[in-house]
Amino acid sequence: MKSLIINVQHLLLVDNTQSLLKPTLANLVTSTTMTNCLNQYCTWGGKIHPFFLGSTTIICGHAAQLAAMAPGTVQLDMFSWNRRLARYVKAGQHEKTIELYQEMQQKGMSPDNFTFVPVLNACASLRALEAGRKVHEEIIQSGCEADIFVGSSLVDMYSKCGSIEDACKVFNNMPSRDVVTWNAMISGHVNLVDMYAKCQSMEDAERVFNKMLSRDVVTWTTMILGYVKCGQGSKALELFQQMQQEGVQSDPVTFVGVLNACASMVALEEGRHTHEQIIQSGYESVAIVGNSLIDMYAKCGSIEDAKRVFNKLPSRDVVSWNVMIFGHVKYGQGQKALELFRQMQEEGVQPAPLTLVGVLNACASVVALEEGRRAHDWVIKCGWDSYVFVGNSLIDMYAKCGSLEDALKVFNKMPSRDVVTWNAMIGGYAIHGHGKEALKQFEQMREEGVQPDDTTFVCLLSACSHSGLVDEGLRFYSSMSTVYMISANLQHYTCIVDLLGRAGRLHEAENMVLAMPYKPQVAAWMALLGACRIHGNVEMGERVAKQVLELEPENAAGYVLLSNLYTATGNRDLSENIERQRKERRVKKHPGRTWIEVDNEVHTFVVDDQHHPQMIEIHAELKRLSGLMHDAGYVPDTNFVLHDVEEEEKVFHLCHHSEKLAIAFGLINSAPGTPLCIRKNLRVYRDCHTSTKFISKVVGRAIMVRDANRFHHFQDGECSCRDYW
Numbered sequence: 001m002k003s004l005i006i007n008v009q010h011l012l013l014v015d016n017t018q019s020l021l022k023p024t025l026a027n028l029v030t031s032t033t034m035t036n037c038l039n040q041y042c043t044w045g046g047k048i049h050p051f052f053l054g055s056t057t058i059i060c061g062h063a064a065q066l067a068a069m070a071p072g073t074v075q076l077d078m079f080s081w082n083r084r085l086a087r088y089v090k091a092g093q094h095e096k097t098i099e100l101y102q103e104m105q106q107k108g109m110s111p112d113n114f115t116f117v118p119v120l121n122a123c124a125s126l127r128a129l130e131a132g133r134k135v136h137e138e139i140i141q142s143g144c145e146a147d148i149f150v151g152s153s154l155v156d157m158y159s160k161c162g163s164i165e166d167a168c169k170v171f172n173n174m175p176s177r178d179v180v181t182w183n184a185m186i187s188g189h190v191n192l193v194d195m196y197a198k199c200q201s202m203e204d205a206e207r208v209f210n211k212m213l214s215r216d217v218v219t220w221t222t223m224i225l226g227y228v229k230c231g232q233g234s235k236a237l238e239l240f241q242q243m244q245q246e247g248v249q250s251d252p253v254t255f256v257g258v259l260n261a262c263a264s265m266v267a268l269e270e271g272r273h274t275h276e277q278i279i280q281s282g283y284e285s286v287a288i289v290g291n292s293l294i295d296m297y298a299k300c301g302s303i304e305d306a307k308r309v310f311n312k313l314p315s316r317d318v319v320s321w322n323v324m325i326f327g328h329v330k331y332g333q334g335q336k337a338l339e340l341f342r343q344m345q346e347e348g349v350q351p352a353p354l355t356l357v358g359v360l361n362a363c364a365s366v367v368a369l370e371e372g373r374r375a376h377d378w379v380i381k382c383g384w385d386s387y388v389f390v391g392n393s394l395i396d397m398y399a400k401c402g403s404l405e406d407a408l409k410v411f412n413k414m415p416s417r418d419v420v421t422w423n424a425m426i427g428g429y430a431i432h433g434h435g436k437e438a439l440k441q442f443e444q445m446r447e448e449g450v451q452p453d454d455t456t457f458v459c460l461l462s463a464c465s466h467s468g469l470v471d472e473g474l475r476f477y478s479s480m481s482t483v484y485m486i487s488a489n490l491q492h493y494t495c496i497v498d499l500l501g502r503a504g505r506l507h508e509a510e511n512m513v514l515a516m517p518y519k520p521q522v523a524a525w526m527a528l529l530g531a532c533r534i535h536g537n538v539e540m541g542e543r544v545a546k547q548v549l550e551l552e553p554e555n556a557a558g559y560v561l562l563s564n565l566y567t568a569t570g571n572r573d574l575s576e577n578i579e580r581q582r583k584e585r586r587v588k589k590h591p592g593r594t595w596i597e598v599d600n601e602v603h604t605f606v607v608d609d610q611h612h613p614q615m616i617e618i619h620a621e622l623k624r625l626s627g628l629m630h631d632a633g634y635v636p637d638t639n640f641v642l643h644d645v646e647e648e649e650k651v652f653h654l655c656h657h658s659e660k661l662a663i664a665f666g667l668i669n670s671a672p673g674t675p676l677c678i679r680k681n682l683r684v685y686r687d688c689h690t691s692t693k694f695i696s697k698v699v700g701r702a703i704m705v706r707d708a709n710r711f712h713h714f715q716d717g718e719c720s721c722r723d724y725w
Contacts, residue, residue: 078115085100086118098123127161145173151174217250221253236258240261259296268297291323325337325341328340334595335602335604341362353382371597372397372401388417395411396428398410401677407425426441426459431462432720433720457477462495465502466709480492494523509528513528520547522552526548559579566578595662625664625667637686657687660691663676673701679705709725
């Protein structure tokens with residue numbers, strides 16, 4: 001029974017540190033790996049799950065045994081005092097915690113290591129440095145200073161009370177340290193520069209730093225972390241070099257800051273050089289450093305390097321898995337991310353809320369609705385559905401997987417919503433072409449007193465563009481600065497160019513690009529070039545294409561759009577000349593790729609795919625569909641197919657586009673009448689759009705296609721976009 005009491009106390013008292021370690025939404029979404037991943041690890045990735053903490057009813061099922069113990073025993077009395085301390089801290093009654101601690105001592109009770117953790121927590125919350133120092137003296141007298149829980153709490157208390165020097169002394173004297181200890185030190189460093197970082201006044205920090213007669217690794221690291229937090233990655237790297245020149249040895253926290261600087265700048269070579277130094281220093285196996293290495297490589301686009309570090313880690317915690325999952329999602333490898341999540345479960349690593357956010361993003365990227373539903377079940381099972389940032393990801397996943405109905409259910413059930421919640425719902429309506437519903441959602445948002453941000457207006461302008469609501473879009477654009485005091489950024493200008501261009505107001509769109517207060521980026525020119533192709537304006541298209549190719553000569557999309565513009569206006573020779581130029585300059589096109597989920601498995605297809613195990617059946621189904629479509633009046637549009645092949649070969653090429661292969665596969669592997677949902681990485685091709693309308697009619701199926709820009713809902717030979725896309 002004694003071991004049982006100790007375990008219960010561990011569970012209760014570790015819970016008291018959760019308020020110190022639990023990440024905010026801002027940490028989870030915008031912070032560097034150092035702050036978000038480590039805090040998230042300590043809260044969710046340790047051996048003790050937070051939702052089983054602090055409850056004597058749940059713990060081990062032994063509440064009855066505890067109640068049956070004799071009230072006069074020393075063990076039970078000590079446990080009772082510690083439990084009361086833990087409850088006061090958990091309730092935020094920090095002054096009462098200290099009063100109870102003093103009362104306990106007055107009654108002759110000798111505190112133990114489980115007593116000191118909540119008391120130090122209370123001192124930290126009250127910023128009661130002197131009280132904390134007195135408790136520290138009592139800890140030394142009791143012989144509990146070597147306890148890792150107590151040591152970590154001391155580091156945290158001193159850090160939060162502003163005494164980094166004392167925190168470092170405790171940290172350096174600890175016989176062993178775990179991730180909680182490291183987290184407390186990192187938090188201390190970050191808190192020290194937090195005032196400067198929030199005020200964007202690193203110049204003040206520099207003045208203090210430069211006047212210091214003696215600067216140790218903590219001082220240097222604090223400055224490096226400050227620069228990273230303020231988005232000044234290059235200065236962080238410069239300071240790191242200066243630190244090395246002065247002979248100051250880096251510690252793991254220093255390397256975490258430097259790796260985050262490299263990640264923020266996408267500075268792969270600097271990151272690799274830092275990796276070499278980490279190996280030389282012997283810190284590669286330290287969890288926080290290994291996780292930061294994975295994060296750096298993933299954010300710098302080198303997934304293979306991230307995998308190598310991941311596979312070499314002596315132990316992989318939930319942060320390691322999270323970073324790998326997010327890295328694969330970011331670079332369009334949603335299926336790989338889902339495979340990693342399954343592997344993570346097989347290895348017995350418990351997911352955290354942030355893990356499920358990554359999984360939901362992966363589901364959204366490949367339109368894996370059933371996988372997304374299973375992830376939603378995980379969320380409910382773990383009790384995370386009340387977390388706003390998780391709810392936001394669920395809304396986004398359902399909307400991007402084609403189920404606006406489920407997205408709205410999640411939205412309506414959320415106990416609290418922030419601006420991101422509303423943006424996710426408005427953006428969901430936008431990509432489905434439901435412009436008017438998006439505007440109604442915005443009005444409801446205003447009525448509930450939620451202040452829109454710049455992303456809100458990107459979603460609104462996109463909704464107006466996809467639905468042809470030009471006047472409404474222009475009014476929103478005007479109200480940004482006049483009503484909401486939000487300055488338009490490049491995304492807003494690009495949305496307006498797209499809005500005007502789709503509506504055929506090409507000269508207004510071009511004037512908008514030229515009048516931008518920023519240097520126009522390729523996205524704005526591409527929106528205008530696409531509009532020139534839709535409306536057949538060759539003269540402007542040539543002018544715009546020149547801008548696109550000057551900005552991004554390696555971007556094949558500029559060549560393709562101009563070539564298609566020439567073809568659409570009957571200029572085949574010019575079209576073929578542009579294609580020759582592209583090939584001579586060795587600019588490669590991104591291959592069309594389509595995903596479809598059938599029986600809880602995501603299948604991928606590319607144009608003229610011959611590798612799928614069911615390809616014979618797929619070809620047979622395409623042949624059958626071709627006959628049905630022909631009888632219904634379908635005529636293939638071969639204008640945009642390569643011109644140096646026979647007409648019959650052109651038709652064959654059209655029939656084997658990736659989306660048609662995916663649709664045929666879905667038809668032969670699902671019950672009649674079942675809706676199909678596919679995801680395409682490029683804008684839907686004109687002939688594919690026409691043929692999908694015919695397929696939906698001849699087979700009596702609803703077919704949803706999500707292309708690079710929006711959803712198309714096909715049913716009974718019609719598309720929800722009304723051919724406005």
